[in-house]
Amino acid sequence: MPKIQSIHFCAAAIPLDRVTSFSNRTVSVRHYGLVKVRSDDGVEGIGFCYVGSAGGALFEAAVEQLLAPVLIGKDSYAVEGLWAAMYQESLLQGRSGTVMRAISALDTALWDLNARTHQLPLHKYLGAVELESVPAYASGGYYLEGKTPAMLGHEMASYVDKGFKAVKMKTGRLSPKEEEARLKAARDAVGPDVELMMDCNNGWVDTTQAMQYIRRFEAYDPYFIEEPFGPDDIESHAKLARLTRIPVATAEIGYGRWYHKELLDKGATSILQTDALVCGGITEWKRIAATAASYGVVMCPHWFHDVHAPLVAATPNARYVEFFWDDQVLNFRRLIDRQLDHQNGRVVLHQTPGLGFGFEEKAVQKYGRWSVAK
Known part of the structure; x- marks a missing residue:
């Protein structure tokens, strides 16, 4: 004890x-x-x-x-x-x-x-679905000074060259026309068979503004549009979900099971990006994932692949872990003594006890x- x-x-x-x-x-x-x-x-x-x-x-x-x-x-x-x-x-x-x-x-x-x-490794202690590795998407596509659409396309293609079959880029900072050019460059670079995700980071204020972008985006078949509005604007998420065929993803800043249930009840999301290190820990994340399964909603947790990889491995309705292959944006990687590896678009799970790393x-x-x- x-x-x-x-x-x-x-x-x-x-x-x-x-x-x-x-x-x-x-x-x-x-x-x-x-x-x-x-x-x-x-x-x-x-x-x-x-x-x-x-x-x-x-x-x-x-x-x-x-x-x-x-x-x-x-x-x-x-x-x-x-x-x-x-x-x-x-x-x-x-x-x-x-x-x-x-x-x-x-x-x-x-x-x-x-x-x-x-x-026991954490994924086995939790009760694993996957034992060795989990599917991942490569996350990037940030705005940097001087970064052109062609440069964005090269970045997205570099992740595909590393074996990833799904990639994510940022959107929403520029005009609809400029954002379409960025998305087109990314889609042309990765080809039609790679799942291409878009993250708006709460960039739009209402569905009228959002649809000025979304109508342009639909032709490029994004896998999802992430966080189109502020996290508490559940009604706009639900309205946008009815207006577009692009799946809406959200909840990376979501807290507690009650907030997530409202998202699910209102049809405001097709993909929950619930972050265990935001929502209340692994205990609360497990509750939310189980509830989402009852609604037929998939989990693709946000950020911190170091903790989310074992959670995805232990969750039947989890599809992807978000993976950052360097420490330029997720510079938390500098604080730990062992990194997760990736092979053929999958993150390889630690097999040592617990999370498998220390500070x-x-x-x-x-x-x-x-x-x-x-």
Whole structure:
């Protein structure tokens, strides 16, 4: 009966090598929240999350002041009970945003700790569908200064050359005509048989604006249009889903099972991109995935392939993991000591206990500083 002995926590701020833009924002640095949960058996589980381009201190405060006191001294196997206790403790401070991301990181660390205690890879501890690898799409296509449609096409083709059968690009920052030119260049570069996805990052304000783009996009057969509107504008997602044959994907910033059920009830999405490190951790992600299966909706989780690969491997209605093959955008990769590999468009699963990697301590010390709660 392992009991939680201590929790180390840290906010690490890592500058991007090159300033990178989305449809409606530009990023130059990323803040990550890190945790290490140690049991009195001497086993340690890790968790993490992204907390934006600023505000890492909010993550540290949530862990230290709200959540660690709920966990210290408790049995690490009581995952459901500990999740409920953390959620109850944070009702007034935030059931979404940074506080929920802190819950997500700690909950993930508990699953990692328990899987390591049993010496099982996380996907097997959860109950695997896939044992060796999972299908992935290569994510990129960001806006960079001087980047032309032809350059975007070359980038997308380079992922196909690496073996990926599905790729994703950004959209929504430029005019409809300019975005069509970018999409055409990408489709021409990858050919008709590669699944080409588009990510708008909450770029549009209403369906009238969205359809000015979507009508141009339909001819190029995108696999989905991601996050066309703000995450809480569920009605516009549902309306757009009725107006276009392009599947609507969303929920990467979605929090908790109740928000996701409203998306499903209103027909606002065909693909849930629920992020376990945003929505409430592995515990909540599993609940959401099971609910989605009842609606016939597929899971394609957002970002952090390091944690989502084993979740996709353990989830029958999960199709893809989003994969970043370098550390230029998902620079979290610099903070861990072992990377996932990919072969023929599939991410190869770790076979060592838990998540299968740890933090690269020299890098963590470069970008942040550990504190401890006991």
